[in-house]
Amino acid sequence: xxxxxxxxxxxxxxxxxxxxxxxxxxxxxxxxxxxxxxxxxxxxxxxxxxxxxxxxxxxxxxxxxxxxxxxxxxxxxxxxxxxxxxxxxxxxxxxxxxxxxxxxxxxxxxxxxxxxxxxxxxxxxxxxxxxxxxxxxxxxxxxxxxxxxxxxxxxxxxxxxxxxxxxxxxxxxxxxxxxxxxxxxxxxxxxxxxxxxxxxxxxxxxxxxxxxxxxxxxxxxxxxxxxxxxxxxxxxxxxxxxxxxxxxxxxxxxxxxxxxxxxxxxxxxxxxxxxxxxxxxxxxxxxxxxxxxxxxxxxxxxxxxxxxxxxxxxxxxxxxxxxxxxxxxxxxxxxxxxxxxxxxxxxxxxxxxxxxxxxxxxxxxxxxxxxxxxxxxxxxxxxxxxxxxxxxxxxxxxxxxxxxxxxxxxxxxxxxxxxxxxxxxxxxxxxxxxxxxxxxxxxxxxxxxxxxxxxxxxxxxxxxxxxxxxxxxxxxxxxxxxxxxxxxxxxxxxxxxxxxxxxxxx
Numbered sequence: 166x167x168x169x170x171x172x173x174x175x176x177x178x179x180x181x182x183x184x185x186x187x188x189x190x191x192x193x194x195x196x197x198x199x200x201x202x203x204x205x206x207x208x209x210x211x212x213x214x215x216x217x218x219x220x221x222x223x224x225x226x227x228x229x230x231x232x233x234x235x236x237x238x239x240x241x242x243x244x245x246x247x248x249x250x251x252x253x254x255x256x257x258x259x260x261x262x263x264x265x266x267x268x269x270x271x272x273x274x275x276x277x278x279x280x281x282x283x284x285x286x287x288x289x290x291x292x293x294x295x296x297x298x299x300x301x302x303x304x305x306x307x308x309x310x311x312x313x314x315x316x317x318x319x320x321x322x323x324x325x326x327x328x329x330x331x332x333x334x335x336x337x338x339x340x341x342x343x344x345x346x347x348x349x350x351x352x353x354x355x356x357x358x359x360x361x362x363x364x365x366x367x368x369x370x371x372x373x374x375x376x377x378x379x380x381x382x383x384x385x386x387x388x389x390x391x392x393x394x395x396x397x398x399x400x401x402x403x404x405x406x407x408x409x410x411x412x413x414x415x416x417x418x419x420x421x422x423x424x425x426x427x428x429x430x431x432x433x434x435x436x437x438x439x440x441x442x443x444x445x446x447x448x449x450x451x452x453x454x455x456x457x458x459x460x461x462x463x464x465x466x467x468x469x470x471x472x473x474x475x476x477x478x479x480x481x482x483x484x485x486x487x488x489x490x491x492x493x494x495x496x497x498x499x500x501x502x503x504x505x506x507x508x509x510x511x512x513x514x515x516x517x518x519x520x521x522x523x524x525x526x527x528x529x530x531x532x533x534x535x536x537x538x539x540x541x542x543x544x545x546x547x548x549x550x551x552x553x554x555x556x557x558x559x560x561x562x563x564x565x566x567x568x569x570x571x572x573x574x575x576x577x578x579x580x581x582x583x584x585x586x587x588x589x590x591x592x593x594x595x596x597x598x599x600x601x602x603x604x605x606x607x608x609x610x611x612x613x614x615x616x617x618x619x620x621x622x623x624x625x626x627x628x629x630x631x632x633x634x635x636x637x638x639x640x641x642x643x644x645x646x647x648x649x650x651x652x653x654x655x656x657x658x659x660x661x662x663x664x665x666x667x668x669x670x671x
Contacts, residue, residue, distance in 0.1 A: 181303040183279075186210035187588070188298050188307040190284055190524070192274075193222020195313030195561040195577050197265060198243060201272040202581050205245070208588070212305055213274060214298065216283035220269045222315055224262040229341045229360065230367035232258035235388075235470050237415045239408065240572040243268070247408040249401030255390045279305075288529040289556055294598050294665070296557065308596065311584060312524060313561045313577075316641060319518040323355075327493035331511060338364060338514045349373045351507060353498050355490045356514035357383055359469055364514060366473040369483050376506050377478070378498075380489040381466070382459040384440040388470040416647075422570035423646050426464045428621050437463035447475035456487040465627035467569060520544065520633040520640055530555040531600075543633035543640040547606040547661060548654040550580055556600040556665075557591075559584045564640055565613055567631065571647040579651045586657025597664035605661030616644040 187203065189196050192215040200213050219225050224232075234241050238251040241261070246268055252260060269275055282302040287310055289296055296310040320337040328335065336342045338360045352372040354361055357379040369375050393401075400407045424432035440463065448454045457475070459466075478485050488502040498506050520543065525536035531554055539554060544564035546552045551559060561580045568576060591597045617623055617639045622631050631641040643650050 182306070183212060183303065184306045185212050186307055187212075187309045187311060188287075188296060188305050189213045189311045189313060190287075190298075191215065191222060191313035191315065192220040192265075192269065192278060193224070193313060193315050194243075194265070194574055195315060195580075196222070196311075197268050197272070197274060198574075198577050198581050199311055199313060199561060199584065200274045200277060201243070201245070201268060202585060204273050206585060211277055211307075213278045214282040214284060214300060214305065215278055215280050216301075218280050219266070220278065221262045221265045224258050224265060226339050227258060227341070227360070228343070229338045229364050231363035232360075233363060234258070234261060235359065236419070236572045239412050240415045240419070241574055243574060244412070244578060246272075247401075247412075249398055249408065251393060253390055253392050255388065284524070284527055286527050286529070288533075289531050289558070291531050294556070308591075308598075309557045309559065309588065310528075311559045311561060312528070312563070314522065314524045315562045316517065316519050316522070316567055319523045320513075321516050321518050322513055323490075323515055325490055325493055327495075328511075330495065331493045331508075332496040333509045333511065335511045336513070338512060339517070345510065347371050347510060350509040352376070353378065353490070353506060353508045353511045354514055355511065356380070356516070358514060358516060359467060360516075361514035362469050362471045362474040364512070365483070366471075366477040369477040369480050372482065374482055374484075376484045376486055376498075376508070378486050378488070378490045378500060379456070381461070382457050382487075383466065383469050384437070384459050384463050385443060385469045385471050385474060386436070386440050387443050388472045390472075416571065416575070419571040420646055420648065426569060426621050428462075428464075428619055433463060433621070436468075440468070444475065447472075448479060450479070453478065453485060456485055461627055462621050462625055464569065464621035465625075466629045516630060519630045520635075528555070528558070530558070542636040543638045545606065545610045545640065547601040547609045548583060549643070549650075550583055550654065551599070551601045551606075551662075553601050553603040553606045556598045559587065565643050566650075567641045568643060568647055569631075575647050576643065576650055579655045582655050583657050590657060590659050591664075594664065599659075599662045599664055601662050613644060614638060620644055 189199050189211060192213050196213050197220060203211050217225060234255050237254050238256040242248055242264060248264060279302055282300040285299045285301065287296055287298045295306050295308055298305045320339040322337060334342065334345050347368060348371050350372055351374040352368055354365060354377045357377055361377065362385065365377060425436040444454060444457055448457060477483055486500050486504055488500045490498055491501045492499050496507050498508055525540055528536045539552065546560055546564045549563060549565045561577055566576050587599055591599055622639050622642060631639055633640045
């Protein structure tokens with residue numbers, strides 16, 4: 166790694182200029198996974214830019230009570246960093262965060278991380294054939310840029326009339342206020358998705374009154390969680406085959422869940438029946454049960470798992486308001502159905518900026534236009550990783566990489582392997598600049614949309630954050646089995662790319 170100090174423009178006056186081979190944005194699973202494999206492959210000329218003061222991404226930010234993973238821990242972790250000491254099948258958030266901190270330390274990544282380096286702009290320079298990344302901690306340049314910001318990095322807050330004048334406390338679940346006591350308070354929860362179903366049972370224990378604003382009901386299945394025994398942990402530590410075997414069992418069990426998303430009739434009916442029976446067992450009141458029954462196809466939206474959410478809604482101090490929050494008047498919140506509630510605290514569990522990620526506005530390609538401009542009709546990328554017009558850019562956790570049935574970490578590791586292959590190929594061919602052709606990207610995008618046809622995510626009036634409302638295209642989710650992603654995108658192939666440098670073309 167080399168560094169030099171140069172005159173800066175007004176935005177970064179006095180800050181340093183660091184030049185490396187590879188600039189990586191983010192230190193969640195994607196950024197740390199990329200960094201760890203760079204180190205393991207003998208590459209030291211890289212930086213990891215992190216806007217916060219700690220690693221962890223989603224698991225650093227989401228500290229709300231009850232935060233936990235809904236994918237089994239032994240597959241929601243790096244294959245090259247097995248952990249024999251996971252406490253449970255589904256580990257709580259702090260445990261996952263500590264795993265990521267340990268990854269940063271033990272993989273030797275801490276010297277490469279620049280904390281507090283909020284990215285303000287990233288721009289490709291066609292003359293120098295390098296990326297220039299402007300941050301709050303100075304300028305970083307590199308031959309390659311890897312983004313690992315994830316789908317759940319920037320919270321989404323709806324525009325609610327009167328909210329700015331609310332007399333109580335307001336915050337998003339991803340920006341939890343540890344300084345705000347909820348003991349004995351009247352609390353409104355806006356949203357009923359993945360964060361809310363974990364948070365509501367916790368708050369029901371302490372709030373004097375809890376109201377959940379539900380825009381649409383969710384399918385919820387039982388949560389098959391339990392603690393790992395000391396015997397199991399000893400076996401994981403001592404038997405080299407124990408963790409790989411357990412991972413394989415968990416992976417292929419989860420993999421079978423894609424059949425329902427593919428709308429295979431018997432699999433879809435079986436999963437839907439399981440969810441509705443779970444609701445029937447836990448909610449005796451027919452009126453409440455009706456409010457909690459989804460009116461769309463199973464799998465259209467994210468399928469949730471919980472054994473405690475439904476029972477929490479049956480408590481005397483909890484109310485389910487089966488309509489959205491419409492407006493706020495002082496300390497009162499008015500629902501779309503006209504119900505009025507008085508609150509001390511409003512907590513938004515309203516998800517994240519997904520189909521239009523904020524980082525896309527900051528990254529500018531060879532024509533000077535931003536990724537957001539290129540993605541005006543929805544995110545798209547070849548191999549779900551590279552974008553035409555953006556040389557030497559790799560996007561991890563980008564278009565069509567999300568899963569609704571298996572571990573995202575598996576997808577991240579697949580993309581990391583692809584990036585490593587591209588780096589090696591470029592180096593062997595005289596540090597060639599790689600840019601995927603527009604034709605190859607279009608063929609790939611067309612292929613994915615053809616695969617999407619017939620799935621539960623499109624058609625039949627399905628509306629979810631997986632689909633870009635501007636174009637109606639599925640842009641978040643990989644429309645196939647997870648292992649099919651690795652088969653399709655796990656190995657770098659130079660054929661769809663043009664190259665500049667010592668090699669004129671492929």
